Amino acid sequence: MNEKIKMSPQKRATLVSSSVATLLVIVKLIVGVASGSVAVLASAIDSLLDMLVSAFNFFAIKKSEEHPDEGYHYGKAKVQEIAEVIEGTIITISGIYIIYEAIKKLNKGSVTTLLTPSILAMVFSIIVTYLLVIYLLKVAKETDNIVIKADALHYKTDLWSNAAVLVALGLVYMTGIDAIDAVFGLGIGLYIIYSAYEIIQEGVEILLDRALNGEIVANIGEIISNHPEVTSYHWLKTRTDGSTNFVEFHMVLRPNMLLLEAHRIADEVEDKICLLDKKKKWIITQKTI
Numbered sequence: 001m002n003e004k005i006k007m008s009p010q011k012r013a014t015l016v017s018s019s020v021a022t023l024l025v026i027v028k029l030i031v032g033v034a035s036g037s038v039a040v041l042a043s044a045i046d047s048l049l050d051m052l053v054s055a056f057n058f059f060a061i062k063k064s065e066e067h068p069d070e071g072y073h074y075g076k077a078k079v080q081e082i083a084e085v086i087e088g089t090i091i092t093i094s095g096i097y098i099i100y101e102a103i104k105k106l107n108k109g110s111v112t113t114l115l116t117p118s119i120l121a122m123v124f125s126i127i128v129t130y131l132l133v134i135y136l137l138k139v140a141k142e143t144d145n146i147v148i149k150a151d152a153l154h155y156k157t158d159l160w161s162n163a164a165v166l167v168a169l170g171l172v173y174m175t176g177i178d179a180i181d182a183v184f185g186l187g188i189g190l191y192i193i194y195s196a197y198e199i200i201q202e203g204v205e206i207l208l209d210r211a212l213n214g215e216i217v218a219n220i221g222e223i224i225s226n227h228p229e230v231t232s233y234h235w236l237k238t239r240t241d242g243s244t245n246f247v248e249f250h251m252v253l254r255p256n257m258l259l260l261e262a263h264r265i266a267d268e269v270e271d272k273i274c275l276l277d278k279k280k281k282w283i284i285t286q287k288t289i
Helices: 009-035 038-064 079-108 115-143 146-175 179-207 214-226 259-274
Strands: 230-240 244-253 281-288
Touching: 009 038, 009 115, 009 146, 038 079, 038 115, 038 146, 038 179, 079 146, 079 179, 115 146, 146 179, 214 230, 214 244, 214 259, 244 259, 259 281
Parallel strands: 244 281
Antiparallel strands: 230 244
């Protein structure tokens, strides 16, 4: 029974981020609509998308943690990368919408009201988002989970955009120039689109079975070649699904070696490779010749 209700740190993190985003949506949306501030309204829309993405990430992580079965021999961990690409795409769309609203306000020249409540709402948003970013970065460091990393990066972007909104509102309050709000909203939209690129790129690269980073691949090669009983190796191939690293290679041993001895050497090499990244699972396929 305890096993069923146990929740992984990754899933708990997505629930926390969803709850925080919901709170921020309510606060920003009320203030943004009442004040007519494009920057605050843009931030509210961004938080709404955060909430939806974090909720989607929860189900993506849940699905990725399912054990391999007859239909999916390697499991479903790449659902996380699909979630990451979707998250990046949604962030891009939100950035485009914010730019649209900013341009519309510049053309119409509408006035921003309720500046004091808007400023207080953004100060509250910055404090809450900062605490959430610290928590997500902690979970990302502990789990090395790609979805939580993307979520942390996303909310870190929100932190900067919220700060920009606060500066914009402060300048409007001091100068009375409402166009500042729209200009900052335009800049926030562009920054959001820029930040989404890294999220989409990483997800797509893993979906395309990009090799592990060069340093790890080089270390794997050194482990194999430095074993005193390994003559040489070739056909080294690597990839990851975000939570598991896959390694394949052919290992050349001396002729007429006993099978039991060959297994021992293979196990020794495999154990050392697994130590390169203890946060990830490793599936190593060796062929000894």
